[in-house]
Amino acid sequence: MKKFSLAAVILASALAVTACGSSSNKDNGGAPSTGGGQPAAAKVTVLKVARNAVPNPPFSYLNDKNVMDGYTVEYLKLLDERLEEYKFEYEEIAREAMLVGVESGKYDFAANFYYRNPEREAKYLFSAVEYGYxxxxxxxxxxxxxxxxxxxxxxxxxxxxxxxxxxxxxxxxxxxxxxxxxxxxxxxxxxxxxxxxxxxxxxxxxxxxxxxxxxxxxxxxxxxxxxxxxxxxxxPIWVLFNKDKKDLAARFDEATKALIDDGTLPALSEKWFGVNMFKSLKDVNEQYKFK
Structure with a gap:
């Protein structure tokens, strides 16, 4: 029987362990191992969100439990749940400060039932899909x-x-x-x-x-x-993004369109406005009565 030195045995064992580790990573689709053969968790990007501090019910306001509530607030919660690669962190500030903060890049986006106009389009990136009316x-x-x-x-x-x-x-x-x-x-x-x-x-x-x-x-x-x-x-009302957030805006559009198509946002509109705002203006007007 051929004899091996102790150093050779240690080296061979180390190489075997390395080879097993490489095989494990390959089986996991190339994802780095976190121990126990499990792939590492996907990276989550924190988004800085500007939210209006001035109450604008039913879009956003403090409810009787002193918690932010309303149509826009619930819409953002739905996005935060569906866009798993992002985590939203909010800051309540004045309306003017929201716009300045998004333009400067302090905030990634703001949602405050914004309308589009040429002046804003020159400074900000708008979502392509309206989230309400x-x-x-x-x-x-x-x-x-x-x-x-x-x-x-x-x-x-x-x-x-x-x-x-x-x-x-x-x-x-x-x-x-x-x-x-x-x-x-x-x-x-x-x-x-x-x-x-x-x-x-x-x-x-x-x-x-x-x-x-x-x-x-x-x-x-x-x-x-x-x-x-x-x-x-x-x-129509839109989310307003910093100009450099094209990929983020595209993901918002995907999620918002899905929320409209599956009936989630129309139902949310019924909840907060008493009517489906995604219908035509004629249909919406028929739901309201005034003299």
Whole structure:
């Protein structure tokens, strides 16, 4: 029998262990082993998310348990569950700070029922698939019957609006087409929905242009003598990304489309708005009653 030195035996044992380890990795599809023959867990990327600190029910607000709730909040939870390669970390900040933070890259994205316009598209990347809609209305005092459309607002005063809000863009576009007799509106850095409805109720301004359900929720608390005078438009709302997040936006689009196709988002719309906003504006309008 041929004799082997102790060093040779140790070397051979080491090579055998190495070979077994290589075979194990190959069987696991090339994934590195974490011990016990199991592949390593997939890498999870943490996303910094800007969320609106100003309550905008039913899109986002603090519920009676002091927890963020609403349509947009639930939509983001669904995405966080379905996009397993990402983990969302939220920061509640002011609306203007959200936009600045996404543009600078401090935040990866923001969801605050944003509308699209050329100025924003120059600074941000928008999702290609809308995650919902905003049904917008003119709110007036109950004893007024002279306002039924935007045309009736010519020469009249809307409550002040933040330049960053999508509804401000609707008014700007309207005034460009009606420059000789525009709707009167002032810019303001920040204003709450409660302040706006109180200004209309006091007679300081003629009307408040806002999301229908936002008004209904706010006035359910304030109980002011106001009414919906007209539905102006149903606008798609989008997630807004930092310009460098093309891959992230594409994954959001995939997941959002799936949530619409499988009925999840239409059902969520029914829950928070009392109507399926993904239907046509005509169908949506038939669900609402106003004088």
């Amino acid at each position: 905003s049904l917008n209305s003119l709110i007036v005092k109950k004893d007024r019957d002279d306002i039924r459309s935007l045309d009736d607002m010519k020469g009249k005063k809307l409550t002040p609006m933040s330049p960053s809000t999508g509804l401000r863009t609707l008014v700007v576009d309207y005034n460009k087409k009606n420059a000789s007799n525009p709707i009167l509106v002032e810019d303001i850095d920040a204003v709450t929905d409660a302040e706006a409805v109180q200004w209309v109720a006091s007679g300081k301004y003629d009307a408040f242009l806002t999301n229908t359900t936002v008004f209904e929720n706010v006035n359910a608390q304030l109980k002011l003598p106001l009414k919906i005078a007209a539905y102006v438009t149903k606008e």
